[in-house]
Amino acid sequence: MRKYFFVFSIYWQEGLSKRASFLMERFRALVVLISFYYFWSALLKHRASFVGYDRSQMITYVLGMNILRSLVFATRTEEIASEINHGRLSGYLLKPVNFMLYTLFRDLSEKSINLVSSIIEVMGLIYIFDVHISWPHAPQTWFFFAIACLGATWLYFILSFMTACWGFWTSESWGPRFLLELFLEFTAGAFFPLDVLPKLAQQIIATFPSPYLVFFPLQIFLGKIDSHQIMNGFLIQLFWILAISGMARAVWSKGMENYSSAGS
Amino acid sequence: MIDVSHLSKTFRVAQKEPGLAGAIKGPFTRQYRDVHAVRDISFSIKEGELVGFLGPNGAGKTTTLKMLSGLLHPTSGDATVLGHVPWKRERDFQKQFTMVMGQRTQLWWDLPAWDSFLLNKEIYEIPKAQFEETVEELSRLLEIQDLLDVPVKKLSLGQRMKAELACSLLHRPRVLLLDEPTIGLDVVMQQIVRQFIIEYNRRYRATILLTSHNMEDIAELCPRVILINHGQILFDGSLDSFRSHYQTKTLTEAMREAFVTPTKVGDQSCTGSRLSPG
Numbered sequence: 001m002r003k004y005f006f007v008f009s010i011y012w013q014e015g016l017s018k019r020a021s022f023l024m025e026r027f028r029a030l031v032v033l034i035s036f037y038y039f040w041s042a043l044l045k046h047r048a049s050f051v052g053y054d055r056s057q058m059i060t061y062v063l064g065m066n067i068l069r070s071l072v073f074a075t076r077t078e079e080i081a082s083e084i085n086h087g088r089l090s091g092y093l094l095k096p097v098n099f100m101l102y103t104l105f106r107d108l109s110e111k112s113i114n115l116v117s118s119i120i121e122v123m124g125l126i127y128i129f130d131v132h133i134s135w136p137h138a139p140q141t142w143f144f145f146a147i148a149c150l151g152a153t154w155l156y157f158i159l160s161f162m163t164a165c166w167g168f169w170t171s172e173s174w175g176p177r178f179l180l181e182l183f184l185e186f187t188a189g190a191f192f193p194l195d196v197l198p199k200l201a202q203q204i205i206a207t208f209p210s211p212y213l214v215f216f217p218l219q220i221f222l223g224k225i226d227s228h229q230i231m232n233g234f235l236i237q238l239f240w241i242l243a244i245s246g247m248a249r250a251v252w253s254k255g256m257e258n259y260s261s262a263g264s
Numbered sequence: 265m266i267d268v269s270h271l272s273k274t275f276r277v278a279q280k281e282p283g284l285a286g287a288i289k290g291p292f293t294r295q296y297r298d299v300h301a302v303r304d305i306s307f308s309i310k311e312g313e314l315v316g317f318l319g320p321n322g323a324g325k326t327t328t329l330k331m332l333s334g335l336l337h338p339t340s341g342d343a344t345v346l347g348h349v350p351w352k353r354e355r356d357f358q359k360q361f362t363m364v365m366g367q368r369t370q371l372w373w374d375l376p377a378w379d380s381f382l383l384n385k386e387i388y389e390i391p392k393a394q395f396e397e398t399v400e401e402l403s404r405l406l407e408i409q410d411l412l413d414v415p416v417k418k419l420s421l422g423q424r425m426k427a428e429l430a431c432s433l434l435h436r437p438r439v440l441l442l443d444e445p446t447i448g449l450d451v452v453m454q455q456i457v458r459q460f461i462i463e464y465n466r467r468y469r470a471t472i473l474l475t476s477h478n479m480e481d482i483a484e485l486c487p488r489v490i491l492i493n494h495g496q497i498l499f500d501g502s503l504d505s506f507r508s509h510y511q512t513k514t515l516t517e518a519m520r521e522a523f524v525t526p527t528k529v530g531d532q533s534c535t536g537s538r539l540s541p542g
Contacts, residue, residue, distance in 0.1 A: 002386055002389075003386040003387045003389070006383055006386040006387075007383070010372065010379055013379060014372060014374055014375060087368075088368070091368065093353065094334070094335065094358065094363050095358060095387050096355040096358040096359055096387060096388065096389075097387055259335070259336070260336070
């Protein structure tokens with residue numbers, strides 16, 4: 001495993017060597033964060049609650065959503081399709097490394113850089129705007145929240161890894177990926193809590209893996225679901241992880257048979 | 265060390281009619297064509313041999329190297345390298361060979377070459393003492409001691425190629441597959457790289473199969489050459505016998521002769537698809 005920790009470290013070094021890109025990206029994230037904050041603050045200014053969320057809960061959701069976006073959705077798997085199309089995948093295949101683990105640690109590096117930055121940004125916003133947060137009191141809530149976040153991170157990684165494998169069959173993988181990302185973020189509750197949507201839409205979305213990426217962990221954090229619903233949610237999250245892991249492996253194996261190492 | 269038996273590789277390539285009409289029809293009536301990149305080739309290379317693998321563009325050289333490195337599955341036929349079937353990509357095999365592609369780099373663009381070296385140290389699980397000794401030796405032979413802490417993007421093409429070679433050899437591979445290792449380099453740098461390949465081959469008794477369009481590479485490095493064209497081997501023998509067969513002044517002329525009139529060699533002696541110089 002030492003080699004993969006080094007992969008984690010070298011991507012950190014690379015990330016820090018690109019200071020301009022890093023600062024631009026963080027500026028973008030900060031603008032999104034402040035926009036969401038002002039939007040929900042304005043909406044709840046003259047109301048006690050909205051779709052079951054009081055002001056403090058809604059702001060907690062928005063800030064938690066920002067942190068989870070950095071953890072769950074930060075990825076470099078989009079590079080895989082290009083690596084396949086341009087033959088750069090060969091560089092990894094020649095070496096004694098497991099490519100999926102390599103990309104996992106590459107992603108973890110990206111996620112950790114984003115996570116640390118977004119926590120600092122959120123803390124700054126809480127301090128500057130004197131925001132009241134609905135912190136969980138029970139230690140087990142923190143524990144369940146952490147487990148749900150780990151599950152969400154793994155689930156998104158394998159989903160995006162599998163999507164990147166589209167590159168084995170076409171050089172036009174950018175379009176499907178863009179659509180999937182948009183769909184996943186919308187149905188994950190990464191723009192607003194899913195309770196905002198009509199009941200029928202919520203029922204349909206509940207059959208997808210996406211609510212288990214952001215909405216489910218934040219429901220635990222806010223104490224909006226009981227222990228029975230939490231366990232039920234964990235089981236469904238685990239089902240999606242196992243099912244999509246199996247699919248990702250199969251797609252990867254099939255793709256490798258198709259790999260022509262073009263361009264190298 | 266390397267045994268290839270009746271190896272073939274066929275690619276299925278999508279066809280498109282020229283022009284806008286072809287582009288519109290393409291997604292609905294896509295047609296495919298089989299491209300036989302490698303056809304039933306066989307050869308063996310012993311430990312410590314340095315062999316030139318020659319042919320015009322599209323002859324099947326790189327496809328063969330990709331199969332021998334495990335990147336591609338063959339359509340048919342067998343091959344073993346160091347006793348392993350390459351496309352099974354076993355860890356034990358991968359730790360003992362390297363493939364250097366002249367137009368590709370594994371070095372991290374924004375970081376100094378040292379960081380790429382350290383990454384390979386971990387990936388190949390090279391013991392610290394061996395790593396330090398190898399880096400010292402390779403950087404001295406390639407004269408890159410002062411370049412290792414400079415970001416790769418600041419290096420010239422020649423300096424990058426030398427750093428790339430060093431990075432690929434840190435684990436002291438026993439088999440080297442070199443795909444145009446001197447491409448794009450000036451004559452001085454080409455000479456340094458050639459000297460280095462000879463030295464590495466001598467010092468570690470490494471088996472080296474290299475492709476090159478540079479006849480000086482072949483003349484200086486390879487006692488044996490294998491000629492391939494249209495996916496078939498035209499010649500497999502010593503460089504001297506190849507030269508004497510064509511009775512041309514230069515190796516380039518002999519190569520041209522071989523590729524323009526391949527049957528000339530074949531007329532002498534033919535065994536299946538593999539032709540000998542006679």
